[in-house]
Amino acid sequence: VKEVAGAVTSATLTTVAVFLPIGLVGGMVGQLFGSFSLTITAALLASLLVSLTVVPVLSYWFLRAPKGTPEDAAEARRLAEEKEAASRLQRIYVPVLRFATRRRITSLVIAVAVLLGTFGMVPLLKTNFFDAGEQEVLTVKQELAPGTSLEAADEAARKVEKVLTEDKGVKDYQVTVGSSGFMAAFGGGTGSNQASYQVTLKDAADYENAQDRIDEALGKLDGIGDTTIAAGDGFGSQDLSVVVKAADADVLKKASEAVRDEVATLKDVTDVQSDLAQSVPRISVTANDKAAAAGFDSAALGGIVAGAVRGTPAGSATLDDTERDIVIRSSKPAATVAELKALPLGPVKLGDIADVKVVPGPVSMTRID
Incomplete structure (x- = not known):
């Protein structure tokens, strides 16, 4: 046991040192491979324990040397060595072993050189989960200021299209401005201030250079908002x-x-x-001290303002086998701060009992449980 315990233990612990850290990784990689890593580690350690305890005992019980004279034992050992020496593995391994034992310093130098060589190859290792590889498609996303009209977004998109058209590595492209189209069905553009481009390259191996060229060209343009470029069709993400x-x-x-x-x-x-940092202008209506005297509270004012802007639901009707909502609204709904302030509420106006002003508001609100 003493002869092989060190070798078996070191070999097992080396393998454990490779698999165990994977179980400590977080994120999706940890979720996918964590259990696999811990299972392999537990199996290796259990195997090491068995090899150092159970196997020697069983070998002592069931693999005892046959009885005979010392001469018979020596002859059996000689025949076994001759048989092993005749094997192809032994003919390769024995000279290497003799070289390592006779030239110990040289062997250590070679081992250190190999170790340093592996360190030099570390920068070549990929550290991401899914490698982009050679991509024939680039995805360009353009985002303008919140509230940008569809016409203004289309005008800005034409500037990006010009860059794509003039790039020598672009074969063709497809652009979607706003929230309609193919990308919206899969969670693409979410508003009139966004545009997405599916760019097909002539040479997949040149995708990195093409990405850098397009990014540099877009950086020189004004009035196109924020643009991002990613390899692939946009369904993967490195965010x-x-x-x-x-x-x-x-x-x-x-x-x-x-x-x-x-x-x-x-x-x-x-x-x-x-x-x-992103915001859109919103009209804020806040009841003041005069609202209570006029018989209004914040909830009532909110309903009145909503009805004045969006209309009031009055029921539903079925037309051509389709149920449609009936909404009553003014022919000229309030659309500006001045019009809202002048909105009549009985004997008073909205501006008399509430503070109406334009304030910045969030583009979206996300809740995380």
Whole structure:
């Protein structure tokens, strides 16, 4: 046991050192391969325990040497060595073993050189989960300021199209402006201020150079908003999301800006965006002290303003086997702050009992349980 315990233990622990760290990885990789890693590790350690304890005992019981004279034992050993020496594996391994034992310093130098060589190959290792490989398709996403009209978005998209048309590596492309079309059905564009481009390249092996060229050309344009370029058809993602939480809105804004600026300094990170920084103008109606005296509260004012802008549901009707909602609204609904302030509410106007003003509001609100 003493002769093989060291070799068996070191070999097993080397394999364990490869598989065990995988079980400590988080994210999707950890979810997929964590159980596999821990299972392999447990099996190897159990095998090591059995080989050092159970196997020697069983060998002592069932594999005892046959009885005979010392001469018979020596002859049996000689025949076994001759048989092993005749094998192809022994003819290759024995000279290597003799070289290693006779030239120990040289063997150590070779081992260290191989080790250093493996360190030099580390930069060539891929560290991502799914490698993009050679992509024939690039996905370009364009996002303008929230609230941008479809006409303005189309005008900005034409500037991007010109860059794609003039690039020598682009074979063809398809652009979708707004939330309609193929991409919207799969969660693509979500508003009139967005556009997406499916770009097909002439040479898949040149996708990195093409991506750099297009990105550089788009960076020189004004009035096209924010653009991002990714390899593939857009269904995969290499985005990394950082969630910032705070009880106070001002503290949250400062923390979000600090995180965004810090992440933007990382060399392997591009297109850092904060959804808190995006906003759209909204009209805020807040009841003042005069509202209660006039018989209105915040809830009542909210319903009145909604009815003045969107109309009031009055029922439904079936037309051509299709049920449709009936909405009563003014022929000229209020569309500006001045029109809302002048909205009559009995003897008073909305502007008399509420503060009506334009304030920035979030583009979207996401809840994480």
